[in-house]
Amino acid sequence: MxxxxxxxxxxxxxxxxxxxxxxxxxxxxxxxxxxxxxxxxxxxxxxxxxxxxxxxxxxxxxxxxxxxxxxxxxxxxxxxxxYDDPLVVALVGRPRSGKTHLVVAMIRELLHSAAAGSAGLRAQPLDFYQHVTFKRNYLDPFENGRRLPGTRNEAGTYLASLVVECGKVKRALVFFDVAGEDFRNSENTRLTRFLVNAGALLFVEDAPHVFRNSAEERDIRDDPSLSGPLGASNEFVWEAVGRLPSGGRHLPAAIALTKSDRLRYVRPVDRWIRHDPGGQVSAEQLLAESRDVYALLSAGSSSMTRLYNEFERCTLHFVSATGGAVASDDRFPAGIRPRRVLTPLLALFAMSGVITGQQAERVGR
Ligand SMILES: Nc1nc2c(ncn2[C@@H]2O[C@H](COP(=O)(O)OP(=O)(O)OP(=O)(O)O)[C@@H](O)[C@H]2O)c(=O)[nH]1
Ligand SMILES: [Mg+2]
Ligand SMILES: [Zn+2]
Incomplete structure (x- = not known):
């Protein structure tokens, strides 16, 4: 032994x-x-x-x-x-909202970016062989500017597992990312039972979906990559929230308004999306950003603002996983240029005790 x-x-x-x-x-x-x-x-x-x-x-x-x-x-x-039992990070959002591109962009930065290092984080794969598969199927195609396919996870298993260290904290992390449609699948609830063990929630909404009154509207409506009626209520999210243990409102939550590159000419999105704070964790900045996202969302998506009001600790974020839209050949023409993708994850880490300290204590309050 x-x-x-x-x-x-x-x-x-x-x-x-x-x-x-x-x-x-x-x-x-x-x-x-x-x-x-x-x-x-x-x-x-x-x-x-x-x-x-x-x-x-x-x-x-x-x-x-x-x-x-x-x-x-x-x-x-x-x-x-x-390690202690892992922090289960659960992605929740409607179909095609951009969950998979976002979580892959996040994991990529967590593993390899200087920004993660400057936040004091050191992350590595938990399972070497599983990571080889994850890299081949997700990280490499993403890096090469290829569109990732819609999720079909019939086993209901996690997407990736990592170990993260920050100061004295050493924690395993698992990311669950199912197809948005699965949140509404009442016949096979096995696919979403990870929600019962969730330790941190990453709600994903796509900017074009909720932003209705811009000059871009027609352009967005005609985009075949965006399905579903504009401004539709988000039953996927409420189904998921309904399955959280004890109502889940005590869990750290971050709401990422992804595809914000589509709103890059809209104030104040332009200001946020141009600047990536890297590894910085500032409670004030996170609050200022949350206020701006909230103001923009309150026009269109009551679901997201309601989540923000109901969850005890919650932050709102402008992010873009790819930096631009996909072209007809399933590629991102200029390659991928993720924006602010690490920030929601850092906020979740601060709210769940992976990142500690005075700033972290105040995040999401
Ligand atoms: N402009 C822009 N488009 C994006 C971005 N992220 C994703 N997309 C587009 O949105 C589509 C859907 O993204 P996915 O990440 O597959 O969405 P999902 O929520 O995982 O979808 P399901 O797995 O079907 O639930 C992609 O195929 C891209 O074309 C982004 O940051 N900006
Ligand atoms: Mg997906
Ligand atoms: Zn098991």
Missing amino acids: TASTAKTAGKKVTCPTCLDTFVWDESEPLEYSPRDGKYEPAEPPAAGNPKKEEDARRRWYVRCPNPSHDSPEHHLPVMYAD
């Missing part, structure tokens, strides 16, 4: 995939073989050298016992047990 094995023995963990809680047992570690796509019993490391044992353990997995037997076989990296 390695030192870490002893530390985690008997620990209760909640699985990010099936969300069952069970007693951790890594006495039969597995190793993943990317060639066969299989998990096989791990070679025991050379005994007596704790460094080698630790290094071997980094590549080990355990099979989730899934006590409720409701999910296909799945595995957890053994490192998972070294």
Whole structure:
């Protein structure tokens, strides 16, 4: 038994995939073989050298016992047990609102940007092999300016898992991003049961959808990439909120008005969207931005302003995942230029105790 094995023995963990809680047992570690796509019993490391044992353990997995037997076989990296239960970041928003592009842009900045570093954050993938797949399917195409497809997640699993460190805080993170349509699917509620474990909520609304009275309106209405009637009430969001534990109003919430590049000639969006605050966490700036988004939304989308009023700690944001619209060949013609995408995530981190300090304490209040 390695030192870490002893530390985690008997620990209760909640699985990010099936969300069952069970007693951790890594006495039969597995190793993943990317060639066969299989998990096989791990070679025991050379005994007596704790460094080698630790290094071997980094590549080990355990099979989730899934006590409720409701999910296909799945595995957890053994490192998972070294952390507290993860912060489950739940994306919620209507179909085609821009959830997937936004969360991919966020994770990209969290992992690789200087801005994340300047906020004191260090993030890395929790599961090496899963990350290879995530990178191939999402990060790389996004980076190369390709439009990401609409979400079809029949398993209801998380999109990505990371470990984030900030000062003394070390926390696993999992991001759930289902198809907007799934929030209205009352037949298969398994797809949205992650909401029961949500620790932070990222509501996504698209700017063109709620902004009706601009000169751009006709242009927006004719855009085939934007479905649904303008200004329609957001039943997707309310279905989701209805499933949150104890009403969910105590959970940290950020509302991202994405595709704000479409409003870049509209005041005061132009001012916000031109400037990216990077890793800065300023309670005053977040409040000023929230006020401006609120004022703009109160004309069109009562759902979002109502969320802001009802949630105890909530911030509102202008963001753009791509910096511009997609062209007919499913590419972003000028490549991707995300704007302010890290800010809602930093606000959520501040409200959920990943980022600490006096400023963080005041965010969203
Ligand atoms: N102009 C602009 N368009 C965007 C932006 N982000 C996404 N889009 C467009 O909006 C479409 C929908 O974005 P998605 O991220 O797939 O939306 P979603 O909410 O994940 O959709 P579902 O998975 O179907 O629920 C994309 O195909 C893009 O064409 C943005 O920041 N700016
Ligand atoms: Mg999606
Ligand atoms: Zn599980």
